[in-house]
Amino acid sequence: MNEQTKNFWAGVRAELPLLIGVFPFGMIYGALALNAGLSKFSSQMMSSIVFAGSSQFVTTQLVSEAAPGFVIVLTIAVVNLRHMLYSASLAPYLASLSTRWKILLSYLLTDEAYAPTIIQYEKAGLQPFTHWFLLGAGFALWFTWQVSTALGIFLGTAIPDSWSLDFALPLTFIAMVVPVLKNRPAIAAALSAGVVALVAYLLPYRLGIILAALVGIVVGTYLENTSHIEPVNELPIQANLRDSLDDSQTTKEQS
């Protein structure tokens, strides 16, 4: 197996536990979209054109309330704002790729593809072919989302709530985040973001998540700057990429 294939399947494997939680969500979305009055075809196409779970749920809600089109578009934009954070977070690892790759991977960049990928990248550092990991994780999620949407459209929700399969999502995120909490700034970032997320939960359109994430990021960065500890996850930047990342001399040698 070559490096590309190996990375691709590693991404698929890392994505598997998240798929357990995503599958029922996809079915619920399919069933709801149909109920809201969307046609079978447009319900399915939304899963590939927009391809963003929570904003698709909000859309079905708005469609059933007969909200005007520009309200729906604006709402989807706000709900998906957090993807800009993911984009910024993964950008250093994808900087050397061709525009074609960047377009493909951006299309596949969801919460569930971002999480295992950034954890893997921060652990292993920048290596050739790691973009195949994101492709594997992203494609596995995309495929599952399309299939589960279709099943929801044609079969209804089918999976009983009492199975609590949706709990697999936060559990997977717990399994990913706990090993990352290696120092005080990271723990403070996680706790402050979590608490703000609780307080800001009532904000509409999932804005609470963005606000919480920004507070966590600021707290973590501030503590790192004031405590002068060595950052655990310093990005190991390859020599040939260093120029494209930073044209000044600020990149510290780690060796």
Place this chain on the structure above:
Amino acid sequence: MNIWLVMLIAGLITFSMRFSFIYLFGRLHVPETLRKALHYVPPAVLSAIIFPELFLRDGHLSITLGNHRLLAGSIAVVVAYFTKNTLVTILVGMLALALLQVLF
């Protein structure tokens, strides 16, 4: 507005946000502080997603023994800390939730 037009525009906006920094990063100078800050995106974002799932029941804060998801999630945190194993963490967490729901 036609639903197809809505989907198309919404899809384009969503894509642009996902593409934004991935496209710009190689082309702009990124200050050191900002790059440091990016390392805190995973713990911050993941916690912002996890906390409401565990602490809120029907939109209300619930820190009681009756909140099965909070208990099962806390067990999962401990398991994740000691095993650092994703699959074990999920299995124990799901099992804990199932047991709590059956027993209480």
